[in-house]
Amino acid sequence: MIEVKDISKHYGRKVVLDGVDLQFPIGKITSLIGSNGAGKSTLLSIVSRLLAQDGGVVMVDGKNVTDYKNKVLAQRLSILKQSNHVRLKLTVRELVSFGRFPYSQDKLTDEDNEKVDRAIHFLDLEDIKDAYIDELSGGQKQRAYMAMVVAQDTDYVLLDEPLNNLDMKHSVQTMKTLRRLADEWKKTIIIVLHDINFASHYSDYIVALKDGKVKYCDTTDNIINEKVLEDVFDIKISVTEFNSKKVCNYFM
Amino acid sequence: MKGIKKNFLITVLLLLAAVTLYLFYNMGSNWEFALRLRGVKVAAIIVVSCCVAYSSVAFQTLTNNRILTPSIMGFESVYLLIQTLIVFMYGDLTFQVLSGWGNFLLSVLGMIGFAFLLYILIYKKGKDNLYLLLLVGIILGTLFNSLSSFMQLLIDPSDYFIVQGKMFATFNKINRDLLWPSAGVLVILLVVGFRTTKYLDVLALGRDQAINLGLNYNRAVQLFLVIIAILVSVSTALVGPITFLGLLVTNLTYELFKTHRHDVIIAACCLVTAVTLLSGQFVMERLFHLSIPVSAIINLVGGLYFMFLLLRVRKL
């Protein structure tokens, strides 16, 4: 399990995170929501050790992340950020193979190759596995990077706004993939989302951040509630039920 | 992969051809002497080529671009400052006061010391911004250049030629005693360097991905910065500055070898660099009998090629 204890972070005098305490349930999708500047991405970066916190600890399976060897942690936890704009002559399969780097570095075993192929299959990339990534469309590239994370085969998968720059079809596709990862592969997924309806539809738990603090942390059903959402986002939001899923309308 | 192997083979053959041509073209009567003289130059060119190739490719991967070269970080300015200072102090006695060895060691230590100071300054301050490191290096370099030019104004014009000789890399007066120790350092570094190319492969994916894949990012970057500093220092102290050689050869290599694997790219780049230098040296020395140092030509060609690259590419 990932536990976050009393995390704080500030840039200069500006406080971005202020005493955040959280536990992320295993095998579930937890969405981080909140307005711009609420600290969602910062929190995700700290949990995934891309950014150092100013106070507090992050525990993975009961052990402080700073006590892990980098390699071992990379076998437990993976992070996918936006802005993956490398211009390398790298095929999709080669990119996905990097997911096995924490295990075998550049000498892939049969097991590694099998996991790579499985990840490629899982994200339906077989047709383009030999294409260079700099020739792919945005949606394909996103899928290739997701496949790399899948090949990394970590218990915890963290994603920072994976739906940015994706059209509706690809957004839905991405979320469905994540859902399958959680349900079929028992992965624990933490994801920063902007679109409240995607959070409502696909996640099990929602953490709402506001001004660097955890405002709410509960099951999706309890968070998707007019009063709570209004408190988080400071706008009127109406929640209606549609096919037994809650839909938020904030065009009011 | 097949195309890469073919290109690799072609480059090896080209190198062999270039070496043969350079060694045996128009040898004259005293062939033993000529051969020994040319052999030293070829060896020096190969040493310098490997230094430049590894340091440039690694540097571009660390900084995530194809248009920078490590020498802009201030190394060459330090070298030039040291050389100018020596001539400024001792004038035409320079060669008597300081042996080739003394000067070589002083220059190498000066450059490596500068690089380490720079790294410590930036990393101790808790700023792991590589671009910042480079900018500070360049600014210090500009400062050193001003100091050098000031001293150069005061130097007697006849002594100035000693400094000017140091401003451009040349293979014509290689000190043989320095060549073998340099080659030794190079071999050790290349052994370390080639065992770690897989980390370069990962670093090329960017900082976040490198960390995600379990690399100790800062440690890895520092390791490569140290290797780069030593390689650039050795090569510069051995023959002098060739600022834009790295730029020219890395881009040529990436054009010819479309792969992300650094072991392939760096090995290929060593070959490409050696071919470039040898043919440049051959053309200048034998065909045109020009007195212009080969580095001036390479900088000219490299510079023009760089402009072409900058203007051709749609997005950097």
Next chain:
Amino acid sequence: MRTLILTLVLLVCAVVSLFVGVADISMALISISRIPRTVALILAGVGMSISGVIMQQMTQNKFVAPTTAGTLEAAKMGLLIFLIFIPTAGAALKMLFAFLFTFIASLIFLAIVRKIRYRNVVFVPLVGLMFGGIIGSISTFFAVRMNIVQDTNAWMMGDFSGILQGRYELIYLSLPAIIITYLYANKFTVVGMGEDFSRNLGLNYRAIMNIGLFCVSLTVSAVVITAGAIPFLGLIVPNVVSLLFGDNLKKTLPLVALSGAIFLLLCDIVGRIVIYPYEVPIGVTVSIIGAIIFLILIIRKR
């Protein structure tokens, strides 16, 4: 208010600059050598720092200035080509060469910046310095061939000690450039936001861009021809002013101009005193003081 104080400081510096150093001061000396020198210093200081501001506005990058964009190197190249091919032609033609080269180099640099503007801020000056290095290496190639490396370095070293009546007047050419800049300052900011952005506001992007580059090139080449290269000035003065007084160009532009002149006068006075009766060229003093200030600025930032 601030403007007033700075103006007073400038006047004091100017007076000190007129009388510092030499013991027997005659009216003749003052009018032939001292007044031209002080005037040239003030114009160069104002011109170089204002050029820095325009370039920073047009590239939307605080680290861009004639030093970090290859502008000085281009002026050097222009001079060199002039001296190689038509060494006997007059000063006006020399000026024209330097101007054309700086103008073309600035055009190319802007084209490059447009391709990289969304990357790390520090990346732009890095590329600019590479660009300058390349122009420099091309000039060096010719300098070596003509065997005038030491001489070219001597011309380029910023130095006001050789300024005499009748040999510095070209620097007045920077005056109109400075005035135009003052009038157009806000438009340069808009242009810096991008082509589409400025079109949207009804500005003629190309025209304004060209006016900006024209002013910069004119100022830089005038200064380089009369006094040589003065590094860092266009970089630090605008940055320090923006740090202290903010970024409202209409308010800060006079401050930038005044501080630039004061800074240059001070550097000149220092250079004349430290190894009296000799002089340290201003290029060196500015380099040392400028590099230190700039390093403090970038290391303390963030």
